[in-house]
Amino acid sequence: xxxxxxLTRCQGYGQCAFxxxxxxxxxxxxxxxxxEPGDERREQVxxxxxxxxxxxxxLDWTATWHAAEQPAPPARRNTDGRIVIVxxxxxxxxxxxxxxxxxxxxxxxxxxxxxxxPYDRPPLSKQVLTGQVPHDHTMLPHLxxxxxxxxxxxxxxALDVAGKRVRLADGREIGFDRVLxxxxxxxxxxxxxxxxxxxxxxTLRTLEDAARLRQALAARPRxxxxxxxxxxxxxxxxxxxxxxxxxxxxERGPAPLVSALGGxxxxxxxxxxxxxxxxxxxxxxxxxxxxxxxxRLRGARLSDGSTVEAEVAVVALGSIxxxxxxxxxxxxxxxxxxxxxxxxRAVDTNGLVTDDVFVAGDIARFPHPLYxxxxxxxxxxxxAVAQAEIAAHNxxxxxxxxxxxxxxxxxxxxxxxxxxxxxxxxxxxxxxVITQGSTAERRFVAVYGYRxxxxxxxxxxxxxxLEFYQRLIERAAPFPxxxxxxxxxxxxxxxxxxVPERLVATAGATVVVTGHDPAERRASLLHAPQS
Amino acid sequence: xxSRSVFERILxxxxxxxxxxxxxxxxxxPVARQEDGTYVxxxxxxxxxxxxxxxxxxxxxxxxxxxxxxxxxxxFIGLDPPEHDxxxxxxxxxxxxxxxxxxxxxxxxAILALTTELIxxxxxxxxxxxxxxxxxxxxxxxxxxLLGVPQEDEPQFHAWADQIIETLGPGEEDRAERExxxxxxxxxxxxxxxxxxxARRGQPGEDMLSGFVTYRGPEGGMTPQEVVSTAVLLLIAGxxxxxxxxxxxxxxxxxxxxxxxxxxxxPGLIVPAVEELLRYEPPVQLVSSRVALDDIDIAGTTIPAGxxxxxxxxxxxxxxxxxxDPDRFDPFRARNEHLGFGGGVHYCFxxxxxxLEAQIVLGELVRRLRNPRLVADPPPYRPSPVLRGPRHLLxxxxxxxxxxxxxxxxxx
Numbered sequence: 001x002x003x004x005x006x007l008t009r010c011q012g013y014g015q016c017a018f019x020x021x022x023x024x025x026x027x028x029x030x031x032x033x034x035x036e037p038g039d040e041r042r043e044q045v046x047x048x049x050x051x052x053x054x055x056x057x058x059l060d061w062t063a064t065w066h067a068a069e070q071p072a073p074p075a076r077r078n079t080d081g082r083i084v085i086v087x088x089x090x091x092x093x094x095x096x097x098x099x100x101x102x103x104x105x106x107x108x109x110x111x112x113x114x115x116x117x118p119y120d121r122p123p124l125s126k127q128v129l130t131g132q133v134p135h136d137h138t139m140l141p142h143l144x145x146x147x148x149x150x151x152x153x154x155x156x157x158a159l160d161v162a163g164k165r166v167r168l169a170d171g172r173e174i175g176f177d178r179v180l181x182x183x184x185x186x187x188x189x190x191x192x193x194x195x196x197x198x199x200x201x202x203t204l205r206t207l208e209d210a211a212r213l214r215q216a217l218a219a220r221p222r223x224x225x226x227x228x229x230x231x232x233x234x235x236x237x238x239x240x241x242x243x244x245x246x247x248x249x250x251e252r253g254p255a256p257l258v259s260a261l262g263g264x265x266x267x268x269x270x271x272x273x274x275x276x277x278x279x280x281x282x283x284x285x286x287x288x289x290x291x292x293x294x295x296r297l298r299g300a301r302l303s304d305g306s307t308v309e310a311e312v313a314v315v316a317l318g319s320i321x322x323x324x325x326x327x328x329x330x331x332x333x334x335x336x337x338x339x340x341x342x343x344x345r346a347v348d349t350n351g352l353v354t355d356d357v358f359v360a361g362d363i364a365r366f367p368h369p370l371y372x373x374x375x376x377x378x379x380x381x382x383x384a385v386a387q388a389e390i391a392a393h394n395x396x397x398x399x400x401x402x403x404x405x406x407x408x409x410x411x412x413x414x415x416x417x418x419x420x421x422x423x424x425x426x427x428x429x430x431x432x433v434i435t436q437g438s439t440a441e442r443r444f445v446a447v448y449g450y451r452x453x454x455x456x457x458x459x460x461x462x463x464x465x466l467e468f469y470q471r472l473i474e475r476a477a478p479f480p481x482x483x484x485x486x487x488x489x490x491x492x493x494x495x496x497x498x499v500p501e502r503l504v505a506t507a508g509a510t511v512v513v514t515g516h517d518p519a520e521r522r523a524s525l526l527h528a529p530q531s
Numbered sequence: 532x533x534s535r536s537v538f539e540r541i542l543x544x545x546x547x548x549x550x551x552x553x554x555x556x557x558x559x560x561p562v563a564r565q566e567d568g569t570y571v572x573x574x575x576x577x578x579x580x581x582x583x584x585x586x587x588x589x590x591x592x593x594x595x596x597x598x599x600x601x602x603x604x605x606x607f608i609g610l611d612p613p614e615h616d617x618x619x620x621x622x623x624x625x626x627x628x629x630x631x632x633x634x635x636x637x638x639x640x641a642i643l644a645l646t647t648e649l650i651x652x653x654x655x656x657x658x659x660x661x662x663x664x665x666x667x668x669x670x671x672x673x674x675x676x677l678l679g680v681p682q683e684d685e686p687q688f689h690a691w692a693d694q695i696i697e698t699l700g701p702g703e704e705d706r707a708e709r710e711x712x713x714x715x716x717x718x719x720x721x722x723x724x725x726x727x728x729x730a731r732r733g734q735p736g737e738d739m740l741s742g743f744v745t746y747r748g749p750e751g752g753m754t755p756q757e758v759v760s761t762a763v764l765l766l767i768a769g770x771x772x773x774x775x776x777x778x779x780x781x782x783x784x785x786x787x788x789x790x791x792x793x794x795x796x797x798p799g800l801i802v803p804a805v806e807e808l809l810r811y812e813p814p815v816q817l818v819s820s821r822v823a824l825d826d827i828d829i830a831g832t833t834i835p836a837g838x839x840x841x842x843x844x845x846x847x848x849x850x851x852x853x854x855x856d857p858d859r860f861d862p863f864r865a866r867n868e869h870l871g872f873g874g875g876v877h878y879c880f881x882x883x884x885x886x887l888e889a890q891i892v893l894g895e896l897v898r899r900l901r902n903p904r905l906v907a908d909p910p911p912y913r914p915s916p917v918l919r920g921p922r923h924l925l926x927x928x929x930x931x932x933x934x935x936x937x938x939x940x941x942x943x
Contacts, residue, residue, distance in 0.1 A: 017629075053878060486824070
């Protein structure tokens, strides 16, 4: 049987770990589990799924919003014709199921570049690398038997918007009335091709990557070198220490996670690395990977002139969006992703919204009303799922019944035994304050503010509070929060957020988001009184 | 007919058998101010919000008034983070994940054996009190075993626990007096547990009490007072609530024979059925001890700082805005999200154990009782509006299936 836990919803109650201890394990709030437990565990798993207080354990991956179980009465809907989905990972597969749930009766083709059924990536840098779960135990449960033609291992090479065709590498052309682009990202490789080809140099994005890296770690190398201390690099470092492997992490920035969470939390992350025995080198880059005569990795030279001997290196320098195939499509597609409106409709190079081309997942670059309509891509599990729902709904709805993608981004990571969650956009900040708990205890809530409004929150093993802070973000609540609350420590106040520079928009109206169901969520502008 | 508020009518013992029409009325005002300044919250979304709102305290020492000052530190149910979290982690270390994930699952055979024994005990009868014969002895035996309380002391324990439960509940008027009563009984229970803990310190066993007194970690351990207050809490909480879950469960099943029949045919359905019982007839109906630390705007009302807050869990779990057809008992409901165990940092500590006990006991009663039926409907209820359940549940039946087919489920 197949299991997937929506860790965006999970609040760490641990009921599943009590009731099915062979399948689910908890480290404080960080949950790890086997996505394909044997049938002898079926009863345990059913018990665990039933007991989940937030119903985040999915067996037959129910493609439903919790609050919107009954679809709205159909207005004028567009439920026939041909739909093609390019990309068969989380967003694409989800959208396929939702289209059928929404009553789409036409022909549905899903083009998947990889040769597998959809699988879940988050475990690849966690329980798969430790060996707790085999790499092939990561297939996503079926949404339902989706009535679609699935083309596995088929590379889309071009999109003809006017002619309404997708061209494949083998020369086939697939016609459509509407198309959803969900081709996701791939790992950014080490730029020096010869060095990247050395035996022992890895990236981590796909199932095959994870299997290879697991094998390399299981061979117990004397040292692992990790290039980049973002979430993936940090999680791999954490796994290495758990396996009692020596590990050096080289990070260009001043601390791990800075580009996502800013310097304040970055400093905490750096302490965690070092407490767990990671050799962490910040403000440093790798200048060259070096091999021996047999083409095996021997070590690396660093920008500070030092060298590191390592038999395994993992290049964790972020990702590249799979949009090259859209180069001649006339869409606003580039390294930044594919621009679209909040309803997931793609924008062409003129900035005009198209009617029949939709985008979802890691490549979708959309304007977020809560963040001054700045265009952003969100490479998060939860975003892929939520955006796929919106895109699929809008593909079968007329203009008056389309939904905006207004969900506040939620992200999670588990490393060094700590469950890190964030809500909102932490880089959209000028100040940070620790409202609950303490960073020294590694249990806290950090709230981010931008120009006097709450814009994000990050929790370390305090995920239960996240939704409260999400509401503060949605209401554009004043920052810093001034209210009295539990677990407030003495002597803490806002400090500079130390986030990477980004476009600074001019201040103006404040946007608030209201509503819970996707059908009722709306953004509205609150204009400041004229002074 | 009366100027009493809906909530006062809910508190009145005369309506204990069926408070749900009153809860429905209560939900018309999601956040209802009472005359004594208490705010009662009864809709699902608002309850969930407040359970996760850091401006809501569980420590009554934060009440605006200074009238009551219970002496001694409360147990973790009456504390806020970080103290709550520290004590709960120290207690959890000896009960569940991450350090002891297999304890509850490991109790399965013992719970089944006890259940078999209890049902065998009424095999010769044609009539029995489900509360006295099954619902009460099982959870008490399990919690005493877990904690390390000798079997022969169980009856004394039950008496003390009962007396303490009767003093719980909302209402600020007679609270001081009830606190005094609770204190008096509590002292006896605490004295007993302190002595037992002291004995375990010298000669630790496998039980939780031994773990409490001996464990010292990076965060330290429990002080002797904390050992006693935690043990008292687990003992009382792990007691009355499960008794009510089992008794309410049997009562509800007997009121819906068609669904009981289906359970008999498909025993695995007891798992969702117990979730539905927790939603439909929750043993803990109200959380009556929260305090607003700041002004809280919710559902168009402002709860002023210092106000007592009551969360009507039983009303929230039947909120039609949250669940379709809420007054229908549907043991096969999918994706049942309910407030049966509360939520947030104070989510029921013993929930997994309560679930397991209810699943096994109700499953076995359904499987073994021949033609069971209610003798009196409604049964007599205990007075508490907080921990609600029948005082007795008399049933008639035509005999008991022998335990010939010992629990055939796979042992994990």
